Amino acid sequence: xxxxxxxxxxxxxxxxxxxxxxxxxxxxxxxxxxxxxxxxxxxxxxxxxxxxxxxxxxxxxxxxxxxxxxxxxxxxxxxxxxxxxxxxxxxxxxxxxxxxxxxxxxxxxxxxxxxxxxxxxxxxxxxxxxxxxxxxxxxxxxxxxxxxxxxxxxxxxxxxxxxxxxxxxxxxxxxxxxxxxxxxxxxxxxxxxxxxxxxxxxxxxxxxxxxxxxxxxxxxxxxxxxxxxxxxxxxxxxxxxxxxxxxxxxxxxxxxxxxxxxx
Numbered sequence: 001x002x003x004x005x006x007x008x009x010x011x012x013x014x015x016x017x018x019x020x021x022x023x024x025x026x027x028x029x030x031x032x033x034x035x036x037x038x039x040x041x042x043x044x045x046x047x048x049x050x051x052x053x054x055x056x057x058x059x060x061x062x063x064x065x066x067x068x069x070x071x072x073x074x075x076x077x078x079x080x081x082x083x084x085x086x087x088x089x090x091x092x093x094x095x096x097x098x099x100x101x102x103x104x105x106x107x108x109x110x111x112x113x114x115x116x117x118x119x120x121x122x123x124x125x126x127x128x129x130x131x132x133x134x135x136x137x138x139x140x141x142x143x144x145x146x147x148x149x150x151x152x153x154x155x156x157x158x159x160x161x162x163x164x165x166x167x168x169x170x171x172x173x174x175x176x177x178x179x180x181x182x183x184x185x186x187x188x189x190x191x192x193x194x195x196x197x198x199x200x201x202x203x204x205x206x207x208x209x210x211x212x213x214x215x216x217x218x219x220x221x222x223x224x225x226x227x228x229x230x231x232x233x234x235x236x237x238x239x240x241x242x243x244x245x246x247x248x249x250x251x252x253x254x255x256x257x258x259x260x261x262x263x
Contacts, residue, residue, distance in 0.1 A: 001026035002034075002139050003092055004159030009169075011152050022146045022156065029145075032057060033138040035081060035131075036092040045124060046081065046131050052124045059122040062115070064242070065137055069112050072250045072262075077221040079112030081131030087215045087226065088208055099209040111221065135217075140199060140245035147241075161199040161241050168194075181233040193237060199244030201252045202233040220253050229255035236263070 006026060010018040032055065034040040045052050054062065068076045086104040109129055116125035126132065143163050146156050153166030155174055164174035173192040180186040181204040191198055203226070206217040218227045234252040238244035251259035 002030060002142070002158065007157040008154070010150055010154040014151055018149055018151070021149050025146050025149065026142055029138060029142040033061070033134045035133050035135065042132060042134060045126060048126060049128065052126065054122050054124050056122065059117070059124070061134060061137065061141060062117055062124065065112065065134070066117065068137070068246045072246065074111065074221055075250045075253050076136060076246050077112050078132050078134055078136060079110055079114065079130045080219045080221060081133035082110060082129065083219055083224045084133055084217065085131065088210060089217050093206045101211055103210045103215065136245060136249055137242055140240065140242035143241040144197070161245060163197045163241050164193050165195055178235050191237060196237055197239065197241040197244045198235065198237050199241055199248045200233060200235040201245070201248035203227060203252070204232060218249060218252060227253050229253055231255055231259065234259065
């Protein structure tokens with residue numbers, strides 16, 4: 001789901017039912033929030049030429065996204081969809097699928113704060129030059145809600161973003177390995193956690209060739225290009241996967257020194 005592997009650990013006598021429930025939850029989230037599905041609600045919003053009445057789920061996510069935009073002084077910006085497309089990330093990622101000889105010129109305007117959200121009617125006014133991409137928040141939100149389906153201790157991991165609840169089967173804290181971005185078979189560190197979320201933002205996985213260079217999906221809104229900070233990976237432990245995702249990406253964009261100050 002969401003172009004990654006989802007792993008579920010749950011009580012043995014309820015595992016099958018919970019896994020089926022979690023899989024259905026991820027599928028529903030993709031149908032609503034995916035930028036790559038023409039039939040998703042987000043794609044319908046990005047095509048709308050006038051006011052758009054959003055579902056409660058989409059509208060609430062847009063409201064939370066605005067909070068994160070303000071919290072990060074615009075470094076987290078779901079309004080970078082057009083820039084991602086210009087750089088080549090215009091379809092679901094697969095190795096080699098996005099490679100190209102040159103990128104289009106990224107747009108120099110448009111940000112999520114240009115989108116108007118009317119609370120009472122759940123109406124979204126999206127300027128035509130703004131394309132919304134919720135990839136930086138939707139996966140974390142989906143993991144958080146999926147974890148509510150665990151009826152006891154358990155864990156859900158989706159592509160390195162995890163929520164762990166209660167003790168592990170050994171009665172201890174869960175162990176979450178942090179992958180070496182230069183060697184996927186090597187573990188850099190292991191975090192022991194319980195009733196927490198862990199999210200990693202990295203520039204090594206979703207990367208593609210552009211001419212003689214390369215691009216990746218972590219866009220710096222200040223330059224409208226792939227991040228060139230001194231960090232290639234950032235891992236954050238937080239109260240929710242949604243928050244951890246936002247903090248990890250923002251930290252990576254800021255770099256080691258400013259990222260520490262921000263956190």
